[in-house]
């Protein structure tokens with residue numbers, strides 16, 4: 001029984017806790033449950049019982065109503081309620097969780113980011129599979145350790161016993177492939193504890209040898225001439241028989257860890273009964289399962305007269321077994337979280353476990369579920385009450401990643417009409433990416449360095465790609481590395497080297513492979529730089545780089561090399577931004593930051609802001625608007641002027657559009673900063689309208705680029 005309440009010592013109000021309610025719903029209102037719950041919540045058993053009853057009475061009408069509407073899913077009202085809450089919570093997760101930064105409410109990448117598919121996910125931020133480190137004791141990668149151990153095995157080792165369990169650990173095979181010759185069959189953890197994972201540290205794991213493990217050829221022995229349904233039933237049957245055999249064989253030796261030994265024995269008894277029950281079902285000759293291992297478990301020679309009955313029987317039996325073993329029984333809530341995890345992180349059980357199923361399922365369990373057709377399980381529950389068959393009679397474990405129904409399809413099947421948020425077309429990419437998608441910038445990639453051997457000029461590929469120089473640009477690789485990569489303590493050395501060009505601290509020629517450069521930079525003794533070739537342009541879209549600068553212009557935003565800004569009472573309106581130290585023309589002053597919101601959202605907010613005659617909206621690109629009302633830096637207080645001393649520029653930095661504020665001229669210390677909000681024609685509020693006859697300052701922000709949102 002899993003209780004999700006606060007741990008003891010931090011008692012919580014039971015009846016406000018859906019989870020505890022669920023416990024009663026699931027396990028009944030008996031003494032044992034009450035005892036457990038009372039450990040976590042205030043009150044005596046009687047009080048808890050009474051409170052539960054009263055809350056249930058209050059809720060039951062509403063919940064039952066919901067329940068009766070459900071289409072054949074046999075879930076408790078409480079769990080449905082939980083699912084509903086979960087669905088709401090997942091909505092926020094969808095909207096607010098940044099797939100790139102892996103934080104909530106990231107201000108660089110905006111809301112409702114597009115779904116990232118596993119294949120894409122890996123290239124964006126996941127480590128390659130091979131480099132991945134186990135996420136913990138219960139990581140599925142731990143099974144790889146077994147695999148590597150087994151390679152060096154002596155007689156009696158895992159490999160020697162031809163177990164396929166270690167192969168499963170690779171997380172490659174889905175049960176769907178199990179029927180093909182040469183493929184590995186579904187396997188089970190050798191040592192099953194309450195959580196159903198393999199405890200490699202336990203000598204009991206050696207019991208693997210006693211298990212009648214499924215051999216590679218087992219599944220192939222299912223008659224390939226049988227119809228798919230029968231073959232799959234056969235495989236399913238075998239899997240169950242494996243479990244039973246495993247349990248039976250090891251029942252005396254297995255230490256179930258936290259499990260009660262008696263409970264385990266009970267489990268075996270029940271399993272035996274289940275098996276008996278199943279084996280009594282006649283099996284058709286055509287469905288014969290010629291598996292030696294199944295002997296004594298399922299009589300493969302008997303005829304099936306009612307295949308549906310068999311399937312149902314298998315289904316319920318497997319559920320029963322799964323539930324008892326605890327490792328593959330997935331509650332609707334967990335399935336939902338799992339599905340969401342796959343959407344967000346791809347088939348990465350480590351990340352799913354850590355981010356979405358922490359405390360509910362281990363990485364190994366998730367991995368096993370994933371490769372056991374788990375991806376399709378929620379689908380299964382929607383289509384059919386049976387846990388085996390779907391509408392078309394295909395066994396669901398046949399579903400692969402590609403088969404996985406999209407969330408929208410799931411929702412449609414549930415009768416919901418929520419708008420599908422994740423489509424490739426509605427992707428919230430910055431404008432430049434859209435242009436790439438339109439085919440206008442085919443060669444542009446996010447981190448493609450320009451490779452200019454000397455000062456970037458008009459020929460710089462960054463410019464022709466429509467993107468700015470990024471951190472790997474040019475010869476001055478050192479400047480392309482941020483603090484995280486070089487190390488904060490070493491960065492000043494790199495900077496100094498870049499500025500002075502002193503050859504004692506540095507040696508040119510760092511334009512090697514990126515990885516090598518990384519390595520070189522970590523050891524500053526061997527850093528080599530070509531200092532005379534600094535400068536990759538200032539990263540402004542479409543603008544040629546500036547020559548003669550002592551450093552690469554586009555690094556300033558990235559490196560946050562900004563001026564000190566002071567907040568003070570404006571000479572013009574409300575608060576204003578002031579400069580602490582003097583700056584020169586074109587110096588970078590700082591960034592205009594805020595919440596990244598859609599234009600639609602900005603329109604809504606703009607109406608509200610306009611009523612207060614104070615707006616912090618800034619049009620970033622075709623997709624996004626920055627709203628600095630709640631978030632942002634001091635520069636958000638810079639006021640508008642048609643004759644400003646600053647200008648704002650949208651710059652593409654490492655794939656993100658960001659707004660830099662630059663000095664339009666020399667500015668003295670303590671001066672107030674102004675820039676042109678660039679309101680569109682006829683849209684400027686009265687205070688932003690130019691006096692009659694005055695000429696617009698065309699050198700300011702280009703029209704349609706960095707401009708205040710058109711609300712006034």
Ligand SMILES: C[S@@+](CC[C@H](N)C(=O)[O-])C[C@H]1O[C@@H](n2cnc3c(N)ncnc32)[C@H](O)[C@@H]1O
Nearest residue numbers: 573574575613614615616636637638639640687
């Ligand atoms: C981004 S805020 C600037 C900070 C603002 N002064 C404050 O105290 O919060 C923009 C708002 O400041 C006011 N504002 C900015 N420039 C102005 C100007 N030149 N004249 C009058 N009001 C101005 C407008 O209300 C505008 O919506």
